[in-house]
Amino acid sequence: MFVWDKGDLNPAQEAAIEQPESVFLIACPGSGKTRTLTYKIARMLSGLRSEKKRVVAITYTHRAADEIHERIEQLGVDTSQLWIGTIHAFCLEWILKPYGIYHPALQHGFRVINAHDTERMHEQLCAQVRGMKLASFDCGYYFRANGYVLTCPKTEKHTAVGTVLKSYWQTLHENRQLDFELILYYAYQLIQSHPSIAVLLGSIFSCVLVDEFQDTREIQYAILSAILRAGNGEATAFIVGDPNQAIYGSLGGYAISAAEFGQRCGLTFKEMELSDNYRSSSRIAAYFSSYSVFPSKIEAVGKEKDFSSLVSYDSSTHRDALEAELVKLIRYNVEVVGIAQREICIVAPWWAHLASMTRRLALALPGYAFDGPGMVPFARDIDNFWYKLSRIILTEASPQLYIRRMRWAGEVIAGLGDAGIEVAEVDRKSLLRACNSISVSEIDGLTFLRVFFDRLFAILRIDWRGNPSLSEHYEAFFECSQRRIDKLVKEGSLAIAEIDMFRRVFAGRRGITISSIHGVKGAEFDAVIAYGLLEGMVPNFNDAEQVQTAKKLLYVICSRARKNLHLISERGRSRGWSGDYQPTQVLLRCSFDYDTAPS
Known part of the structure; x- marks a missing residue:
């Protein structure tokens, strides 16, 4: 069982981690929430007694998932039975990809488009609307269990926006494409129409952890609660967040109560709280506490507490x-x-x-x-194979980043396998060695990546160009990136297309x-x-x-x-x-x- 050194955690953090039942944890800013999550996951992983079981952690961003994953590995805990990522990535990996064949919109395959593809399609469709001026940002929406909700605040535009969205969805359907909202909606439909999916996942997951619960939507709660309920108490839940930071209400996010979520998923939650702030000075903590909507006790206890x-x-x-x-x-x-x-x-x-x-x-x-803004030359399209490969190529080969690059290499190899490419002779180390051996002198970022991709696959002796999935991802990656660069150049961004700007996408602050x-x-x-x-x-x-x-x-x-x-x-x-x-x-x-x- 994973144990920590004395002083690593405060009593409230230890109590949350050691609680054997399901926990609903309210964590104020700077309270060590990420550390608590990290140690809780490490404790759950070390306690697994079956190779078939998994610990699942849902984070709000991919960056948060990477940070927590790396922290766990640095603690010396085996993460082979951990899955961590966003709710969209979860729905793709655990529901749509393995069970999409049972959904009429997915059974012949699909590709996820990114936000820039969506924006372009919305702009084209909005331009066709007569009698009303519509822009891409008017066409925002999200799904609830019983249908979709428009985020456009101008209700007089809703009829026209609804017409645009119907054409948009029809185009996606014809091209076997999904946007991020459809990922959630189709996952929910599969869970509801095929309860056996939830039963199977509920039997696999030992613990489901959710970070930033206050930003979670109703349909996301529905997906997770269906899985937990189907587990019949075999899976516990560890729900963390701060209702005072629930700022995604316009996009459907809301801070569910422990009682409501417990009723949905058939669990009884132990309500706990982290109130020590290790980040801010006492003066700043006192100031932001005055804006609390939900009562909370916040005390500055960190090294900056006495800063003037x-x-x-x-x-x-x-x-x-x-x-x-x-x-x-x-x-x-x-x-x-x-x-x-x-x-x-x-x-x-x-x-x-x-x-x-x-x-x-x-x-x-x-x-x-x-x-x-105006300094990122291509979109963070986490489902695109070439984006995943670009992360390795554009990140420094250093000891500090070795663990991260090894994990990314595993995702690239899995992506090749999913596309039907034979990868028996490629492992993570050989892929990284091949990447590290290539030197490209091109200054233009997109040209650099095209040349690098060609040289890498020549080394790997893989011909990907005849593969429909990889070819489609390739065209989408470069087309979207070029459009983004053209737009940023038009707006006045300097040197945005150069390779140095590309490298900054994955660099630290x-x-x-x-x-x-x-x-x-x-x-x-x-x-x-x-x-x-x-x-x-x-x-x-x-x-x-x-x-x-x-x-x-x-x-x-x-x-x-x-x-x-x-x-x-x-x-x-x-x-x-x-x-x-x-x-x-x-x-x-x-x-x-x-x-x-x-x-």
Whole structure:
């Protein structure tokens, strides 16, 4: 049985990990949630007594899955009986691929398209609509168990959007394609129409762990609860999250209660809590706690707890002077406080604001590095075979990344096998050796990858071009990437097509992060600078729960910071005929002794 050293965990973390029954764990920001999950998975894996059993962990992002997987391996625990990934990846691997033959839309095979393919198709279909101006972002939707929900806030567009989506789904069906939403919907339909699938999975899974439960949708709860219920108590569940960070309500996410989820899956949950914050100073923890929607006790106990944090709020800077104000705050935190560039994050509610600001800041601060929108030359399409291979090619061959690259190599080999390629003579080490032996001098990123792919498969003596699946993935990968690069170049991104920019996709943080509020969730930084904190943006003016959503968004923003926090509600952003945007009211009503922003 896996054991840990004294001092690795606090009593609350130990109690959650050692609890033999199902656990519903509320974990405040910076409470060591990832460590707790990691040790819980390690404990469950080490306790397996059958080679047929599996531990399954559902994470919100692929990055989180990679981080937890690597931490477990570094603890010396065998992960051969662990499956970890997003809910979409879970549904693909455990439901659609093995049982798709039983669904009429999947029985002849399928390919998953990425968000950029979806956007392109939506744009083409929207252009055909007469009498109403529609854009791709109007066509967002998600499935519930009883049908789909449109995310477009303008109800007068719903009829037209519904027509576009029906054409879109018909096109996908004709081309045997799925988008991310259909992955969930078809998985749910298979689970419901063939209960034996849930029974089989319920007998295989020893424990199902769910991270960030507050961002989970109703249809996802339905899939997981059906499997757990079919297990007849043989599988336990470990559900972790923070309802105060439930900011995906507009996309269907919500924080289920322990009682409701227990009723759905036939389990009784032990409700537990992690309230020690190891991330932020006491001043910052006290500040973001004021935005809690659900009561929680949060106490700063980490090494930064006594840091003399600067918490400032600025509602006087005009939009025209915003860039200069951000430059000033960046310089202060780097040059005066001594914070590393990679430990600074600039946050705003909308990507449209961030893309242009990234380029402007890069010009204003030529000696600084930035990681933000407009700097990623190809989409993170985790189901595309060539994307999976690109991760290995574009990642440094170093001892620190060996475990990660070995795991990726295993996924590439599995992808070849799924496509019907004979892989008996290829193992993970030989694949990595072949990749490490290739040197390509091309500067253009897409040309570099094409040449690299050709040389690699020549070494492996594999002819993939006659394979329908790999060929289709190849064309999709390069076509989508070229469209993305063309768009970013048109918007003014510099050197986006060069191989150095491609390598940065899988590299760690090296510069100042620029991100949306939703994109920064789960991360942490020494200094956080947030702007665009305006009513109608935080929250969006169409949000049904204005006060609660505003509190949750501010809670997420502020809880990312360890040392310094700077909040800005700039003046001069026009709302057209209704005047300018005004500061977020929830923020204005917060009574706090703010510091003066550095001059």
